[in-house]
Amino acid sequence: MxxxxxxxxxxxxxxxxxxxxxxxxxxxxxDNELSSFGTISYKLKNDITALVEGTIYSFPVKDGQYIKSGSVIARLRNFQLEIQKSQCLSSIEAAKASYDLTSAQYNESVLAVESKLLSIEKSELTIKQKEVEFKSKQKTFEKQKSLYEIGGVTDYNIEQLELELGSLETELKILRKEQEISCLGFRKEDLIFNGIVPSEDDETFHKQIVELNTRTAKAQVASAKAQLDSAEQQLKSVELLLEQLTIKSPVSGIVGQKYYENGEYVNENEKILTLIDTSSVDAVIYIQEKDIVNFSIGTQVNIEIPSLNKNVKSTISEISPIADSQSGNFSVKASIGNSDNLIKPGMFVKCRFQKNEPxxxxxxxxxxxxxxxxxxxxxxxxxxxxxxxxxxxxxxxxxxxxxxxxxxxxxxxxxxxxxxxxxxxxxxxxxx
Known part of the structure; x- marks a missing residue:
């Protein structure tokens, strides 16, 4: 159907x-909190060098050992400096003897000048005495000559008086010439010739004469003193170099690396040890490019050090201006106090940053x-x-x-x- x-x-x-x-x-x-990770890094590294070359005979420090400031790090030996020190000591002795000798000679020169001044004064007195005698004899001659003219004195007596008077006159001339010779270098014109203005004061004039006539001896003393000072300065320089053979730590820190061992020869200004100052360390953290714009110097950061089960608070102290070419991250540093030196460089850290308000x-x-x-x-x-x-x-x-x-x-x-x-x-x- x-x-x-x-x-x-x-x-x-x-x-x-x-x-x-x-x-x-x-x-x-x-909660705009950023979590990141990083490592502990040292802030300051000191490369300790040998300022003087030598052979190490004591180097007691070990890698990783904590060293206090002022502690002896190494001792070196330099035989050439030790020989130089002995030579400097001998030079000082010789220079000191030369200085003592010239000083004594200078003192003798002063005494000789003083003696000559007294001798000149004595000569002046002698000349005055002879002048008095000459005048007296001259008066006697004049009287005898008057008597001779009236027949009261014989020819012999007159001749004898003339000889005596002539002898006194000649002696007086000799004394004056001797005085002139003795006064050479002791006159006012001698002072003027040597650039010294003669003083009207007798005592000052006396000192000027002494200074003029002891210049050579005084210069010899100054030369000997300069040689002594030079020898002493050379000794100080050698001793300073010898002190540098004992190398001390300028700061406290941890031995980062040794570059020599006992018995090795170290050249001048050669680095023998690296010392890391760990009294304050940096946490170096890595932040992605998209996050770095949220931070600035002074930003708070919570730092966790898992190996020490320790948490500390700090702030950003440094931000790298350039990103790492491989990772694309920026490095950020935050300072951490480390007075007990428990925090070691290289330790792993976890960090949390608060970007901004929630x-x-x-x-x-x-x-x-x-x-x-x-x-x-x-x-x-x-x-x-x-x-x-x-x-x-x-x-x-x-x-x-x-x-x-x-x-x-x-x-x-x-x-x-x-x-x-x-x-x-x-x-x-x-x-x-």
């Missing part, structure tokens, strides 16, 4: 309902996102019981949650753990 109907056929409607669990997008504060963003569990990347993802919203797919921009992901900066609003209903079979526009049934 053939049956037929003229009833209109109704259009089929896709009406498969799927059960889903939901979460509400709640605004939560995003902000509120819509937040959902990370189980609610699909096709997620670091910066974007998709979620399925429930709008009037229908599934609607939305693109979102991720601000931060941590601790199982996602903070969303764009794409959804507060209190929007989001499908949690969405089924891979759910389709946009599909009717959904919310279950608890």
């Amino acid at each position: 053939l049956l037929s109907s003229c009833r209109e056929k109704k259009e089929e409607v896709f009406n498969n309902t799927i059960a889903v669990k939901i979460v509400n997008a709640q605004e939560k504060f995003l 902000e509120q963003f819509p937040c959902i569990p990370n189980t609610a996102i699909i096709q997620g990347t670091d910066n974007s993802a998709k979620v399925i919203c429930v709008i009037k019981n229908y599934a609607v797919i939305k693109n979102i921009t991720i601000k931060e992901q941590k601790n199982g949650y996602v903070w969303i900066s764009d794409g959804i609003e507060k209190n929007e209903i989001i499908v949690n753990n969405p089924s891979p079979f759910i389709r946009e526009g599909q009717l959904v049934e919310i279950i608890k």
Whole structure:
């Protein structure tokens, strides 16, 4: 039998309902804290050098040993300097003897000048005495000559008186010439010739004469004194070099590396040891390019040193101006006090930075996102019981949650753990 109907056929409607669990997008504060890692690095490294060449005969320090400032690090020996010291001591003795000799000669010169001055004064007195005698004899001669003219005195007597008078006159001339010779160098004109203005005071004039006539001896004393000073200065220089053979630490720190051992010869200005100052160290932390813009010098940082079970607070003291060419990260330094020297360079550290003040963003569990990347993802919203797919921009992901900066609003209903079979526009049934 053939049956037929003229009833209109109704259009089929896709009406498969799927059960889903939901979460509400709640605004939560995003604690903009960045976690990173790094290592401990020393701040200051001192390369200690030998200022004087020599052979090491004592080098008691060891790698990793803590050295206090002023401690003896090494002792060297230089036989040439020891020989030079002996030679300097001999030179000082010779120079001292020469100085003593010239000083004595100078004193003798002063006494000789004083003696000559007295001799000149004596000569002047002798001349005056002879002048008196000559005048007296001259008067006697004149009287006898008057008597001779009247026949009271014989020719012999007159002749004898003439001889005596002539002898006194000749003796007086000789004394005056001798005085002139003795006064050479002791006259006012001698002072003027040598650039000395003669004093009118007798005592000062006397000193000027002594100074003029002892110049050579005084110069010899000055020369001997200069030689003695030079020898003593050479000895001080050699002793200073010998002191440098005992090398002391200029700062406190840990021995990083020794470059020589006992018995080895060290050249001048050669590095023998590297000392690391660990009284204060740096935590060197590495931050990605996208995060470095949130930090500046002075930003607080919490540092954890797991090996010491220690936590310290510090601030950023230095930010590298250039990113690492391989990793693209920037290095950041934070200073840490280390007075007890427990923190060692190379130790691993964990760090937490506070980027800025916390902000509120819509937040959902990370189980609610699909096709997620670091910066974007998709979620399925429930709008009037229908599934609607939305693109979102991720601000931060941590601790199982996602903070969303764009794409959804507060209190929007989001499908949690969405089924891979759910389709946009599909009717959904919310279950608890």
